[in-house]
Amino acid sequence: MPEAAEQIVATDIKMTARDVKVHYGEKMALKGVDLDFRTNEVTALIGPSGCGKSTFLRCLNRMNDTIGIARVTGQVTLDGDGLYGPGGIDPVLLRMRVGMVFQKPNPFPKSIYDNVAFGPRIHGLYRDNDHLDQIVTHALEKAGLWHEVKDRLYEKGTGISGGQQQRLCIARAIAVSPEVILMDEPCSALDPIATAKVEELIDELRENFTIVIVTHSMQQAARVSQRTAFFHLGDVIEVGDTEQIFTAPTQQLTQGYITGRFG
Amino acid sequence: MPTIGDQHIVKSYDDELKLLHDALARMAGLTEVQLAAAIEALDKRDSDIATKVMNEDPKVDECEHFINEQTVRLLALRAPVADDLRMVISTLKAAGDIERIADHAANAAKRSLVLNQMPPVAPMRSLVRMGRLVAELLNEVLDAFLAHDAERALAVRSRDQEVDDLYSSLFREILTYMMEDPRTITACSHLMFIAKNIERVGDHATNIAEMTYFISTGRALGGQRPKRDTSSFEDGSSPA
Numbered sequence A: 001m002p003e004a005a006e007q008i009v010a011t012d013i014k015m016t017a018r019d020v021k022v023h024y025g026e027k028m029a030l031k032g033v034d035l036d037f038r039t040n041e042v043t044a045l046i047g048p049s050g051c052g053k054s055t056f057l058r059c060l061n062r063m064n065d066t067i068g069i070a071r072v073t074g075q076v077t078l079d080g081d082g083l084y085g086p087g088g089i090d091p092v093l094l095r096m097r098v099g100m101v102f103q104k105p106n107p108f109p110k111s112i113y114d115n116v117a118f119g120p121r122i123h124g125l126y127r128d129n130d131h132l133d134q135i136v137t138h139a140l141e142k143a144g145l146w147h148e149v150k151d152r153l154y155e156k157g158t159g160i161s162g163g164q165q166q167r168l169c170i171a172r173a174i175a176v177s178p179e180v181i182l183m184d185e186p187c188s189a190l191d192p193i194a195t196a197k198v199e200e201l202i203d204e205l206r207e208n209f210t211i212v213i214v215t216h217s218m219q220q221a222a223r224v225s226q227r228t229a230f231f232h233l234g235d236v237i238e239v240g241d242t243e244q245i246f247t248a249p250t251q252q253l254t255q256g257y258i259t260g261r262f263g
Numbered sequence B: 001m002p003t004i005g006d007q008h009i010v011k012s013y014d015d016e017l018k019l020l021h022d023a024l025a026r027m028a029g030l031t032e033v034q035l036a037a038a039i040e041a042l043d044k045r046d047s048d049i050a051t052k053v054m055n056e057d058p059k060v061d062e063c064e065h066f067i068n069e070q071t072v073r074l075l076a077l078r079a080p081v082a083d084d085l086r087m088v089i090s091t092l093k094a095a096g097d098i099e100r101i102a103d104h105a106a107n108a109a110k111r112s113l114v115l116n117q118m119p120p121v122a123p124m125r126s127l128v129r130m131g132r133l134v135a136e137l138l139n140e141v142l143d144a145f146l147a148h149d150a151e152r153a154l155a156v157r158s159r160d161q162e163v164d165d166l167y168s169s170l171f172r173e174i175l176t177y178m179m180e181d182p183r184t185i186t187a188c189s190h191l192m193f194i195a196k197n198i199e200r201v202g203d204h205a206t207n208i209a210e211m212t213y214f215i216s217t218g219r220a221l222g223g224q225r226p227k228r229d230t231s232s233f234e235d236g237s238s239p240a
């Protein structure tokens, strides 16, 4: 795939994927994906349903390991270190460095505070309770949720609105200070206002994190990302600067998909 | 397995894009006729044709108005991307150029009415020749635009130099003529303005050629087209 091979030769590459293939039993879901993710950039993964976006996203923090029949080959690196194979990064540590936000907001049935404190507690990332308070406050602020929940920190995380829940999940993800955040259709259950807030948040988070987002909204991909990769039937058909992809894609398939002539 | 086609999944989107395309085609057709008629009015000293050109101009404006509204609609409701976006934006811009072209045609027609009150002047023959060339280039570029044919549009663009050369030599011819017979100064001044109108049409045609290139390739044409219109340096004394 010559387009996908157009890789960036720079030092600011956070993660790379080379010839990543995934099988679910006999079925091949990814056919050899090459992609680079640059630090402080948002990369959008787009493509029709079933083309392998979520499968690929899960390769980036070894979430496929949790699916029994999934088999991953190829190489993925984080800061140059391999994720898979002998000497690969420990999955628990990896998922702290590469956090994930899912399509449906999935707060734990605990208090708002405990939701955000969960990661730091598991990984022992705090010195004392004051420090933990700081971490929770900071994460909620970063997620743009602090002002909405500061007076109800001990109410259930499941009791707030869907848009707030999704930002709570983002706060939970960033509380462990990850380096990369993966988001799988994070706004698909949200109204336009909540969506706009999450998008604004993604733009701010970009300063400190590398972000990979799967989205079915072409407008969202165009709004939040700097790079866009178009997946189709388990292949990356085209990857490029978002502006180029949405004004002048080089591949017919990309054009057909983003203009809605795919049918 | 999904395939890509020429048509959008949402058929009404196709209909709306076609509406825009058809409006531009209509505007282009009207304007071609307007320019050709203005030149004929000059050539034949026909005031009826000239008057008709002036009266028809609002029709072109209406087309532009429709295209403006339809563009806003499409941008707001369909959020076009890729080749659709390029088509919509280029059509909007081309409509602006075509509207100016029609204005230049109407201006030329208006001055021809004044010229018809005076004795004919010889440089009119060269002016009409230049007008016919520009009209030909305009037809060519509008066809290319509507067909998204970049190659054809570039061929037109490269010929704008011919127009500029004709304009420069016409300018000299008119100056010489006025100096030889000062009684023709009034008529010749009108001629000069008309020549400028027609030369501007050539520039707008060039713009449309560049947009055609953008529609089909997604790239803007880099680099300035070489300009060799020397009329601004004329003082009438040297052949420059």
Ligand SMILES: Nc1ncnc2c1ncn2[C@@H]1O[C@H](COP(=O)(O)OP(=O)(O)OP(=O)(O)O)[C@@H](O)[C@H]1O
Pocket (backbone or CB within 6 Å): A024, A029, A047, A048, A049, A050, A051, A052, A053, A054, A055, A056, A067, A069
């Ligand atoms: N756990 C699984 N077991 C078996 N097959 C799976 C599993 N997860 C995904 N697949 C298959 O792998 C392919 C890619 O699925 P994936 O979920 O990655 O697609 P996607 O691009 O994220 O689609 P969507 O946009 O609908 O979320 C599909 O054919 C899917 O059926």
Ligand SMILES: [Mg+2]
Pocket (backbone or CB within 6 Å): A053, A054, A055, A184, A214
């Ligand atoms: Mg998915």
